[in-house]
Amino acid sequence: MCGIVGAVSQKDIVPILIEGLKRLEYRGYDSCGVAVHQDGQLRRARSTSRVAELQDLAAQDGVAAGTGIAHTRWATHGAPAVHNAHPHFSHGPGVDAPQGPGRVALVHNGIIENHDELRAELKAHGYVFLSQTDTEVIAHLVDLLYQGDLLDAVQQAVARLKGAYAIAVFHRDEPHRVIGAREGSPLVLGVGRDEHAGAFFLASDAMALAGVTDQIVYLEEGDVVDLQLGRYWITARGEVTGRFQSVVREVRTVHAHSGAAELGPYRHYMQKEIFEQPVAIANTLDAVTGISPELFGDGAYRVFKDIDNVLILACGTSYYAGSTAKYWLESIAKIPTSVEIASEYRYRDSVPNPRTLVVTISQSGETADTLAALKHARSLGMLHTMTVCNVSTSAMVRECALSFITRAGAEIGVASTKAFTTQLVGLFLLTLALAQTRGHLTEEQEAEHLKALRHLPVAVQAVLALEPQVIAWSEEFARKENALFLGRGLHYPIALEGALKLKEISYIHAEAYPAGELKHGPLALVTAQMPVVTVAPNDALLEKLKSNMQEVRARGGELFVFADGDTRIESEPGLHVIRMPEHYGALSPILHVVPLQLLAYHTACARGTDVDKPRNLAKSVTVE
Template sequence: MCGIVGYIGDKNAYPILINGLKMLEYRGYDSSGIALLGDEQRVYKCQGKIANLEELVSDKDTSGKIGIGHTRWATHGEPTDQNAHPHTSMNGHFTLVHNGIIENYSRLRDDLIELGYTFQSQTDTEVLVNLIEYVYLNSEEKSAEIAVRAALKKVVGAYGIVIVCNEEPNKLIAARKGSPLVIGIGNDEYFLASDATPIVGYTNQVLYLNDHDVAIIERGSLTLKNINNDPLVAKIKQVDLSIGELQKNGYDHFMLKEIFEQPNTIEQSFKGRIKTDNSDIVLGGLHNVMPKLMDARRLIIIGCGTSWHAGLVGEYLFEEYCRIPVEVEYASEFRYRNPIIDEDDVVIAISQSGETADTLAAVKLAKERGATVLGICNVVGSSIPRETDGGVYIHAGVEIGVASTKAFTAQVTILTMMAALLGKERGKLSLEDYRVIIQELSEVPEKIKTILKTTDHIRKVADKYKDAVNALYLGRGALFPVALEGALKLKEVSYLHAEGYAAAEMKHGPIALVDDNLPVVVVAAKDRYYEKVVSNIQEVKARKGNIIAVVSEGDTQLDKMCDDIFEIPRSHPAVAPLLTIIPLQLFAYYVAILRGTDVDQPRNLAKSVTVE
C-alpha cells in the first residue's frame, strides 16, 4: 500500500527512482510522482500508472543526484494530480513523500489555516509538510531535522516519510512510525524504500527503521536517532533477496509464476525443519516459547484476508491434533474489541509482509495484556517478527502478485508443522500418526507438480464460466477455509462476485441463489466429511446449479454427478488444504485473464495494508 523511494549519492537519481517505483507497483497505487534536486528542485506527479509519469517527464529536466519518489494508494482525496505525492509546503521550503495516515490531520489543518496556510490538495500529507514548515520558520534554530522531530511529536497516526529541505539541499531526512522504511547502504550513497525490492539491485546491506526512528542522510554519512534526539546505533543487516525473484522469468504474470513456484516454496518452508529421515520436526523459532505452548490454555490466531484464512485452517489442525481450544480473529476486530486475554494464552499473528497495520496493532495489544505472542511472517526484519516473542518465517520469497498464492500455502505449511509438533509434544498425537503427517507433508511438492500439469483443463473450465455474475464456494472441515480462500482469489482478480460458505450452511440462506446460471465450486476431497459433501452437491444439482468440484483422484462418484471436476492426488486430510487450493488459484487466474483484468495489480487493492 503506497510506495516510497529515495536516493542520495553521485549517480543520476531519476532512473533509480523510476525503476524503484516500478519495483513497488505490486503494492498497489493510483498515482505517482518524483522530486529531483539539482540546481533547483523539480516536482513531477500525475494520476495513473508510472508510464503516465514517464510520459510527463519525457521532455523535462531530470538531472539531480538527490531525489524522492512515491506511488500513492488514495486515502484522503481522490486519485488526482493534485493529491499525488510528493507534496511541497506552501512557502516551498520542504517537499515530502509519506505512507500512512495522519489521524489528527483535520485539526492540524484547521490550525494551520488560522495561521495563514492554504492547501492545494485534500491530503493529510500536505498538512504534515506544512506543519513541518511552520515549525521550521518559527523556531530560533533553523534546522530541518529539529523541525521534523518537533512536528512529528504533534502527529497522531502512522507515517513513513522522506523529506527534503530547500535550505539544506544535500540531505534527506527519513522517519518511521507504523509504516515501514528501509535504507540501503552503498558506497557513499544511500537508497530508501518502503521495502527492500527497489534496493537489492544496488546493495544487499540494509537498515530497517524502527518506530520513532529518524535518519539524517547525507552523501557518505548516516546519523540515526529517535524522535527525542537520543542517538541510536544503526544495525546493518544483509537482505537475502535476488533480482531474479523480482522478474517474471518467462511467465505472463507474477500471479501465474507464484502459483507455479509453490512446489519449491512449500519445500523451502519445511526444508531444514523436517529431518531428512522424516522422523521429526524442528522449529528453532519456537524453542524458547515451547514451554508456553505446552501450557497454553488457548491459542488465538489473528490475521487479515488470506492470512486469516490460513489461520482458519490452523484452527482445525490445532484442535484436531493438539486438543487445545483455538479462536481465529480478524486483527482489525480483535484490536478494538477489548478482548479477554490472559497470560496463559498464546497469540499467533500471521502476516505475509509482517507490516499489516491491524495485525501489528493487535500484536502490541496482546503483549500489553501479558500473552505470549508468536509471528508467522514472510519478510525477514519486518515489524511483527521484531515485536513477537518467537515465531517462524515462511521463506516463500518475495510475493509480487497482489493476490496472495504462495504465501498462503507456505503459511498453512508452517501451521501444519506447528500443529503436528505441538500435538506430539502434548501427547495428543501418536508418534506413528505424527510421522505419517510428516511423510505426507514431504510429498506435497511433488503432488502439486502433478496438479500444475492440468492447467489446460482448468483454463477450459474457466472459459466456460468466465461470464458468470456470481459464484458460490462450499467446503467442510479444514476445507471450508479453502472454499473461503478460493472465493477470495476469484473476486480479487476477476472482479466476479464470489462467496465462500460452510457447505452445511448452504440450506440456511445461500441455496436461494442456486439456479442454472450459478457456478457452485465444491471442495470435495475424500475425508470424513465426504458423504455429507456429496449430499450438498445433490441438493445443488436438484436445483439445476452448475457444480465444479475439487475431488480426489479416481473419484468416479463425483465425476458422474458434477459438471466439471479438478482432480488432486489422494492425500492425508492434514495436507489436503495445500493441494485443494491449487486448482482454485489457477481457476481464478484463468477466469481473470479471460475477462481481461489486471491479475497482478487488481483495482483498488494493495499488497501490504499498512494503514487501517
C-alpha cells in the same frame, strides 16, 4: 501498498529513484511521482499512470539531481489524481504562490488520524491546500515549524502526528539533506558503498534498493534519520526525557532477491507464483529434519509447555490460513484455538489469558492491522508471541518472540498464492510441534506426517497438471457475474479462499459457505446462472457434502466439483467434475486450494482484467 524511495548523493539519483519505484510496483498503486532539489529549487514530476510514464515525464522535463524522493501512492484520502499524487510541496504563506516551486517536498505512507485538526490550524496560519490528502498536512506542518534546521522541524512535526506514517522530506534551503521518520509504517536506510560510497538511501522496502546497496538499517518505531553527504545519524525520543537523542541501529547485509521479480516465460506473476508452489513448499521444508519446538526459535519448548490455548491474528488470505490451522490445532494438538480478524480484534472487549500463544500470520510482515492487533494483545498481558511470515527482516518478526519463516520467495502478484500454501505448511508444523509437546504425537505419527510433508511438492505438481481442465471451466465462468463456493470442515476456509481469489482478480462476485448452511438461506440464490464450486475431498463429511450437492441440483444449480479420485462423484449434465490426483488426509487443503487459484487466474485472463494489479487493491496493506 504505497512505496517510498529517497536518496542523497553527489550523482544524479533520479534513475535510482525510478528503478526503486519499479521494484515496488507489485505492491499496488494508482499514482506516482518524483521530486528533486535542482538548481536551488524543488522540481517534480507526477503521474496517474505507471512508473514507466513517470520516467518519461521526468526525462522530458529534465528532472535530475543528487537529492530527491519518489513515491507510489495507493489512494486513501482523495481520489487518484495528479494533484493528490506525492511528492507534496509546501509553501510558506505570503512567501510563495501556492502553485510555485515550494520550500518543502514530502512523501508519506500511512494515515494521519488528526489531519482535520491540523488542517484547520494550518489554514489559520495562511496555508493553502491543493490536495485532499492527509499528507499535505505534514508538509505544511514541517514548513511552519522550520527555523533553519530540517531535522528539528521534522522532530517537532512528528511529535504532533497521530496515526501511522513513514515519511521522507527535504527542504529548498538545505541541499544534500533528506530526513526520514517512521511510526507504524516500515522504513529502511540504505548505506551506499562502492560506486555509491558516501550516498545514503531511504525506502519503504529493502527490495527497492536491490542492486544499489545490500547494507540496510531497519529503522525502529519512532526513529528519525538524517541523511547528508558522507554521514547519517538516527535519533529517537527518550522514554524518560521525551527528547530526541542519538541511537545506534545495526547495519545488516540484506539480499533483496531482485531476481524473483523477473517474469520469465509466464504471462503474469500470479501464474508464475502458482507454479512455483512445489519449489516454495520444498524450500520451506528444507531445514526440517524432524518435529521440534525449536523450529520456531530458542525457548519455544518452554513457551509451548506454558500455554493452554492459541489465538491467531491475521487478515485476508492469511486469516483463511489461520482458520484452516484451527482445525489442525484442535484435532491433532488438542489445544483450544480461536482465530480473529486482526482489524476487528483490537477494537472489541476480549478476555485475555496470559497463557495464550498469540500467533500472527502475514506474507509481508508489515500488515498494519495485524501489527496493531499484536501490540494490543501484548498490552493485555499476552506475552507469548509467534509469527508465521515470509520476510525474515520484517517488523512482525522483530516484534514477536518466536517465528517461523516461510521460504516462498518474493511474491509479486497482489493475489497471494505461494505465500498462502507455505503459511499452511508452517502452521501444520506448529500443530505437530504443539502436539508433540502436549504428548499427543507418537513417533510413528510424526514419521507419517513428515513423509506426507516431504511428498507435498510432488503432489502439488500433479495438481498443477490439471490446468487444461481448469481452463475449460474458466471460459464458462468468465461469462458469469456471481458464484458460490462450498466446503465442509477444514475445507470450508479453502472455499473462502477460492471465493476471495475469484473476486480479487476477475471481479466476479463470489461467496463461500459451509455446505451445510445452504438450506439456511443461501440456497435462495441458486439458479442455472449461479455456478456452485464445491471442494469434495474423501473425508468423514463426504456423504453430508453429497446431500448438500443434491440440494443444489434440485434447484437447477450447476455444480463444478473438485473431487478426490475415490469419491465416486461422476460427471453428468449440470455436474462437472475434475478429479484430484490423490487424497491427502489432513494436508488435503494445501492441494485443494491450487485448482481454485488456477480457476480464478484463468477466469480473470478470459475477462481481460489486470491480474497482477487488480483495481483498488494493494499487495502489502500498511494502513489500517
